[in-house]
Amino acid sequence: MSSNKASLVTKLVNASVPAFVWLLAGIYFLAFSFSIRVPLTLDKFDPGPAFLPQLLGGGLLLGGLAQILHNLLASPAYPTDTAKRGSAIITTAVFGFILLLPVLGFHLSATIFSIVSMVLMKVGWLRTILSTTIILFVIHFVFIEIFMIALPLFPF
Amino acid sequence: MTFGIFVGSTPGLTATMAVALIIPFSFQLEKEAALAMVIGVSFTAIFAGDIPATFLRIPGTPASAAATLDAHRLALEGKGKQTLLINLLCSTLGGILGVVILMFLAPQLATFALRFGPFEYFWLCITGLILGVTVSSGRRPFVGLLAAVLGFGFSLVGVDPLTNQSRFVFNMEELSEGLNFIPAMIGLFGMSEVFKSVLGDSVDSHKSPVPGPFRFRSSLSIILRHLPTVVQSAITGTAIGALPGAGADIAAWGAYGVSEKTTVKPDPPFGSGNWKGVISPTSANNSAVAAAWIPALVFGVPGDAVTAIVLGAFMVYDITPGPALFESGNADFIFSIALITQVFLIPAGILGILFFSQIAKLSRGIILTAVVMFSVVGAFAMNNSLTDVWVMFGFGIFGVILERQKVPLAPLILGMILGPKIEEYLRTGLISYRGGFAAAFTSQISRAFVIVLAGIVFFPLLRVIKQKGFK
Numbered sequence: 003m004s005s006n007k008a009s010l011v012t013k014l015v016n017a018s019v020p021a022f023v024w025l026l027a028g029i030y031f032l033a034f035s036f037s038i039r040v041p042l043t044l045d046k047f048d049p050g051p052a053f054l055p056q057l058l059g060g061g062l063l064l065g066g067l068a069q070i071l072h073n074l075l076a077s078p079a080y081p082t083d084t085a086k087r088g089s090a091i092i093t094t095a096v097f098g099f100i101l102l103l104p105v106l107g108f109h110l111s112a113t114i115f116s117i118v119s120m121v122l123m124k125v126g127w128l129r130t131i132l133s134t135t136i137i138l139f140v141i142h143f144v145f146i147e148i149f150m151i152a153l154p155l156f157p158f
Numbered sequence: 159m160t161f162g163i164f165v166g167s168t169p170g171l172t173a174t175m176a177v178a179l180i181i182p183f184s185f186q187l188e189k190e191a192a193l194a195m196v197i198g199v200s201f202t203a204i205f206a207g208d209i210p211a212t213f214l215r216i217p218g219t220p221a222s223a224a225a226t227l228d229a230h231r232l233a234l235e236g237k238g239k240q241t242l243l244i245n246l247l248c249s250t251l252g253g254i255l256g257v258v259i260l261m262f263l264a265p266q267l268a269t270f271a272l273r274f275g276p277f278e279y280f281w282l283c284i285t286g287l288i289l290g291v292t293v294s295s296g297r298r299p300f301v302g303l304l305a306a307v308l309g310f311g312f313s314l315v316g317v318d319p320l321t322n323q324s325r326f327v328f329n330m331e332e333l334s335e336g337l338n339f340i341p342a343m344i345g346l347f348g349m350s351e352v353f354k355s356v357l358g359d360s361v362d363s364h365k366s367p368v369p370g371p372f373r374f375r376s377s378l379s380i381i382l383r384h385l386p387t388v389v390q391s392a393i394t395g396t397a398i399g400a401l402p403g404a405g406a407d408i409a410a411w412g413a414y415g416v417s418e419k420t421t422v423k424p425d426p427p428f429g430s431g432n433w434k435g436v437i438s439p440t441s442a443n444n445s446a447v448a449a450a451w452i453p454a455l456v457f458g459v460p461g462d463a464v465t466a467i468v469l470g471a472f473m474v475y476d477i478t479p480g481p482a483l484f485e486s487g488n489a490d491f492i493f494s495i496a497l498i499t500q501v502f503l504i505p506a507g508i509l510g511i512l513f514f515s516q517i518a519k520l521s522r523g524i525i526l527t528a529v530v531m532f533s534v535v536g537a538f539a540m541n542n543s544l545t546d547v548w549v550m551f552g553f554g555i556f557g558v559i560l561e562r563q564k565v566p567l568a569p570l571i572l573g574m575i576l577g578p579k580i581e582e583y584l585r586t587g588l589i590s591y592r593g594g595f596a597a598a599f600t601s602q603i604s605r606a607f608v609i610v611l612a613g614i615v616f617f618p619l620l621r622v623i624k625q626k627g628f629k
Contacts, residue, residue, distance in 0.1 A: 020563045047593035051318035065304045123523030
């Protein structure tokens, strides 16, 4: 009996995982839509700024529930492979790059990221240094000199 | 045109940005040269967005998003340069057809566009969204629809355009501008690909796009075989591009959807390397660029963001849009420049393809690192804001999660692009017609869209029921 119950719970969880995104988003939009202020000067025929968030939130919730029901009935296969270590490392490297941008400026943080990233992806040292130099030169010349985009600078 | 190729092929930099950046340089030139420069840049930047879409699965401009899946799949099969050559030739053909239609039908098309009120635009956007969702979602249209609704929801973050009320901002000034769909697009298509690409210990285990040869004869025969699709898509692109505010991105998706719906048993399916999936959006987006000049030249009302910028520059060039433009001969000059640009697009495009195909041969580690750096710069350059870079990163992670759950990504971007317009037109229509949604069904144009929508939604359902039989 308890194994039947456990299997039902597992089945429910497996069916819910793919719908998790819709349910979360639906709850989020629906819940926070009620805090959207309706201006006093709102035209009486305008449904207001909260109308569509509520509609979309409700739609996502219903859609998520419908998908759970469908998954319970159809029992589709779910991805079983786990995220590889390499993916996690490169994602962390990109995260670190963006975090360091305002701290070290674009040139330094991009240099660090480029070297770390290429070494992690098994590019040889010489090609890493050469490629990093070329990419940074192109970005500096094109974006900063020609397009005059104000990329973050080294603060010191 | 070289400048347009470079900007268009850099994710995060759009055709609009390319024109905005070149306009100050054009002031130093004679009026004719200035116009030629600006028109040339706008057409080449739209085509150039297909280059990273093909090799890297990152659309260079939003107008290239529709062709991304098929083009990248073909590149993985070793047909990278051939795909881009076909894109280039179809862009040229679509652009020429668009300019010819512009020359002969500008006033009539402008008059037709005047019949579009808020509810007509509302239905146009809904039709474009549903078409794009059904086509890009493959066998999971319901999940695609949910993704589009989610994208629509993301577009609501920021300030409501009609009442200036903040929505989902949580007192964060950075969110008051909303979530820009371009960094989201770079994140979903590009960064998610980078995050997924590093699998196992070796990058080389992942299949890379191969430029391959141009295969001129084979490419020409493919285009000739699909010439009806080119013409159909150019006409669709022109019709949509002529509507103020519609733009090349909606035109590309519209043509992609029409092409898919009118193809019997596409093999391979759209999104899996079908030539029509590449030909239809690329023919439509350049013709839409031409068509956007129709309301601009006839009424002085910009057809898209590019023409909005150029109309401002017209004052410096001493050109006044309107009927006088056609009488003075300036319109003929603009048409001539637009036609000549299409011809010169071919050598400029081939040079761009040759250059980027050499880059595609580099080690994947170098390419992916460069993609990240250019994407970060491109996202930052939009508004000089680090928030856009974080949006790009966040959507990159989100894209990986969605793809693991087999959720199609294109509908989410479509929802973000079309969502604000759908809301604006719906609410403007309700205000104009004093709350009466029934007015959304009264005009002939609205009814035509509703019939088309019903066909798109119910026809596949009927087909499935017929195949499975009544049970």
